[in-house]
Amino acid sequence: MKYLNNPARFAVLLGQMWEGLSVTLSLFSLTLFFSLPLGLIIALCRMSRFRALRLPSQFFILVMRGTPLILQVFTIYFFLPMVFGSVFDRLTAVTIAFSINYAAYFAEIYRGGMEAMPGGQREAAHVLGFTRAQAFMRVILPQVVKRVVLPVSNEVITLVKDTALVTAVGMVELYRVARNAASTVGTLEPLFIAGAFYLALNSLVSFLFNRFNRYFSYYQG
Amino acid sequence: MLLAEKLYKSFAANGVLRGVSLAVNKGEAVAVIGPSGSGKSTLLRCLINLETIDKGKIEVGGETLVDMDVGGYAPREQVRRIILKMGFVFQNFNLFPHFTALKNVTEAQQRVLHRSRAQAEERALDELEKVGLREKAGEYPYMLSGGQQQRIAIARALAMDPEMLLFDEPTSALDPLLTQDVLKVIRRLAEEDRTMLVVTHEMDFAREVADRVVFMSDGVAAAQGSPADIFALPEVRAFSAR
Numbered sequence: 001m002k003y004l005n006n007p008a009r010f011a012v013l014l015g016q017m018w019e020g021l022s023v024t025l026s027l028f029s030l031t032l033f034f035s036l037p038l039g040l041i042i043a044l045c046r047m048s049r050f051r052a053l054r055l056p057s058q059f060f061i062l063v064m065r066g067t068p069l070i071l072q073v074f075t076i077y078f079f080l081p082m083v084f085g086s087v088f089d090r091l092t093a094v095t096i097a098f099s100i101n102y103a104a105y106f107a108e109i110y111r112g113g114m115e116a117m118p119g120g121q122r123e124a125a126h127v128l129g130f131t132r133a134q135a136f137m138r139v140i141l142p143q144v145v146k147r148v149v150l151p152v153s154n155e156v157i158t159l160v161k162d163t164a165l166v167t168a169v170g171m172v173e174l175y176r177v178a179r180n181a182a183s184t185v186g187t188l189e190p191l192f193i194a195g196a197f198y199l200a201l202n203s204l205v206s207f208l209f210n211r212f213n214r215y216f217s218y219y220q221g
Numbered sequence: 222m223l224l225a226e227k228l229y230k231s232f233a234a235n236g237v238l239r240g241v242s243l244a245v246n247k248g249e250a251v252a253v254i255g256p257s258g259s260g261k262s263t264l265l266r267c268l269i270n271l272e273t274i275d276k277g278k279i280e281v282g283g284e285t286l287v288d289m290d291v292g293g294y295a296p297r298e299q300v301r302r303i304i305l306k307m308g309f310v311f312q313n314f315n316l317f318p319h320f321t322a323l324k325n326v327t328e329a330q331q332r333v334l335h336r337s338r339a340q341a342e343e344r345a346l347d348e349l350e351k352v353g354l355r356e357k358a359g360e361y362p363y364m365l366s367g368g369q370q371q372r373i374a375i376a377r378a379l380a381m382d383p384e385m386l387l388f389d390e391p392t393s394a395l396d397p398l399l400t401q402d403v404l405k406v407i408r409r410l411a412e413e414d415r416t417m418l419v420v421t422h423e424m425d426f427a428r429e430v431a432d433r434v435v436f437m438s439d440g441v442a443a444a445q446g447s448p449a450d451i452f453a454l455p456e457v458r459a460f461s462a463r
């Protein structure tokens with residue numbers, strides 16, 4: 001007990017963790033902000049009639065899901081500056097890596113949701129004179145959202161934990177703060193406290209998704 | 222009103238329509254009967270462009286939807302306008318599950334015909350009233366029986382002011398009791414001299430309601446005429462007696 005029975009030291013640790021948490025939350029929310037819509041675009045490309053859209057998106061999804069996220073983070077972080085000649089701010093680089101990785105997963109979830117739609121829905125929209133865009137926006141998409149809430153929540157929960165990976169490129173976030181504190185003083189306590197933070201975050205995520213899921217129970221089918 | 226000439230349609234190597242021709246005049250109720258796999262549903266689906274034909278010509282209300290000998294299909298916008306002349310009722314209803322009964326009937330009126338919400342709702346309630354379901358306006362499809370869902374689907378089609386109605390086995394997914402509710406609605410439409418093309422397995426209904434019956438077999442209209450004449454044919458009797 002090197003932190004829990006030392007209020008002064010504990011307060012300092014919590015302060016540092018709070019700052020680490022804000023970095024974690026930035027990465028988390030930026031990644032969702034970009035990857036949720038990007039995933040939809042990739043899913044639509046993946047399902048396109050045009051090979052020129054379908055094949056590249058298929059390849060993109062294969063690479064993003066088929067290689068370790070940490071490798072993608074390294075690649076973006078170290079190679080982007082070489083390509084563009086300028087240094088990327090850490091959070092920017094890491095956000096790019098996370099966003100495209102998660103977009104690939106979301107794309108496949110959306111695609112699953114869309115392919116599970118009965119063909120009759122599109123057909124009904126067609127005979128009523130809806131344009132393709134109207135059919136998608138008014139008929140297909142709202143129903144797909146209901147179908148993907150649970151699989152998306154799975155990914156979002158994973159994302160909360162995956163943010164710890166960015167320690168690898170030297171970003172100081174919640175996990176890094178805890179690890180530093182643990183090695184400085186020689187105790188595992190900070191790591192368990194960090195674990196409690198992640199658990200609390202994911203409890204909130206689960207709660208929100210359950211609410212969201214319940215919202216959609218006003219209809220079935 | 223509707224003219225289909227020598228339609229051909231294959232799925233893979235399987236010829237489903239093999240030169241079927243059909244005309245429906247204004248105010249006429251035509252029933253299409255025939256064994257499963259004879260191409261009845263495919264014919265109907267081609268007429269409203271849910272399937273594309275390989276060969277032949279389709280005219281609706283004097284406008285050419287497709288003529289494979291002259292230029293193929295009309296441009297997309299024109300196709301959309303032409304198929305709006307027809308209301309289509311599916312075997313399995315295909316109501317939008319995320320909309321209430323009312324919204325199922327108003328949505329296309331607002332988005333496609335650009336009616337105001339008030340106009341669309343007034344019309345929708347009127348159509349729901351006619352199919353006896355005005356009090357279900359606020360309910361979602363999953364709360365309703367198959368027969369009720371089908372009647373709402375009919376209201377949805379009628380609210381678009383189609384010049385004719387196409388029914389694709391409208392009662393095949395329903396049990397006998399619910400079937401009668403739906404048939405009652407279709408019978409009333411026939412009495413109003415609506416132009417209708419009904420694919421059905423309900424032989425009594427075809428006999429009673431149709432001005433003309435088309436017997437399809439192997440992708441062609443093997444026979445057509447008055448119900449009395451058609452149901453007197455030996456091949457039709459052999460089929461309808463089963």
